[in-house]
Amino acid sequence: MNCRKARLFLFSYFKNELSEKEEAEIKLHLEGCPDCARESIKVERTCLLIKDGLETLTPSPDFNQKLFFKIQKLSLEKTKEVKSPSNFSLLTSHFPLRIRWALAGSLAVIILASVLLFTHKPTPIKPEAISKESKKTESFELVNKEDKEDSLYQEMLKRLGKRSRFRTKTFVLDNFRRVGTRGIDGMEKPEDMYKSFIIETAGYGAEVRRAGNYYVLPAVSIQQTSEKVNY
């Protein structure tokens, strides 16, 4: 064994990593080579220093406590997820935070836009708004003279008359208020007050129709309508 190879193996020699044959070769070389023997002392000292010279550091005393607190938190989160899986969170959980914010922003814009769009459309009233508990009061003369002459009223009457074999009876309710229309500020607007015809069609069915500025509401039956109907 030459000096170069022997020096390369010195560390392994002191760490007992060599085969018996290699070990014997090194031993033989060190006995006959004073330079390598001197070098071997340095290496041995370095080995000892590495073995015993490093101090052992310990983590903080509450290391385990902190860890188990985190584990508990983790298991709690898991059980929560199992109990109430949110489709939305499942859908977005794999997105980075920036994209999630962007998604939330665009969703908010879409919701706001659709709310604005729909609040500007007049919403038809629901036929069940008519009180079914009202008494059988037969006051059919609610239609004003002006309304009777109204061409729209005449036209509606004509059409209903053609369709139904029953005699039609008509009520007009003043200050008829549309259901569900509010301004952006949440207040009712004056133009939401309408006059409306309520045309009794005797079993014709309740249906809301729009004609110009009026809502024509064929009522269900004469018994169920009266001047006391309050909107």
Added chain:
Amino acid sequence: MAPDHQLESTQNGPVSDKELIEKVKCGDTFAFNILVDRYKIRLFNLVYRMLQNREEAEDILQETFLRVYKERESYDPTYSFSTWIYTITLNLCRNELKRRKKFKFFSLDLIKNNREYATPQTKNNDCISSALEKAIHSLPVKYRTAFLLRDVDQLSYEEVSKSMGIPLGTVKSRVNRARLLLRDKLEPKMKEYYELSKSSPLSIQLL
């Protein structure tokens, strides 16, 4: 005998890591606690010597054990548990070192030399330790990792190879390279140690 002691050791010797992790898979947190106690000190020293920052070393170690707990189901018992936990630790250290490259990092531990939790040492030993620590820290990461696993944590070459995910021959050459570099770096200090340690207990070992 208390049940906790039974879990730590049996008549045939201490309970193996594999047995413990199998118990952890069944939700046994006490078994996990034993595993943590078994590995925390050597892993803490390894991470500290990789990062040179005590708080970060502790954070990385917490993250390591959390990952072990989270991924306990994915542990393959055909492999050694120690290799698995070392791989996780080294990956986290690697990520942290990469992050440091992006953002300039300066360890406060190097200035204040905070030894709050350190075991008390003699003055002479302190000097040796700090010189050795400095020399180890000055090694390139790839040599340092191989050296720490082999010579400080006493893993076999095969275990180091599996933990680092590199061939056995590469591990051997890296470890040897690290040792030679350390010898060169420590040489100027060796004489000093030799003189100082004549009266210290370490001198007996060094001579």
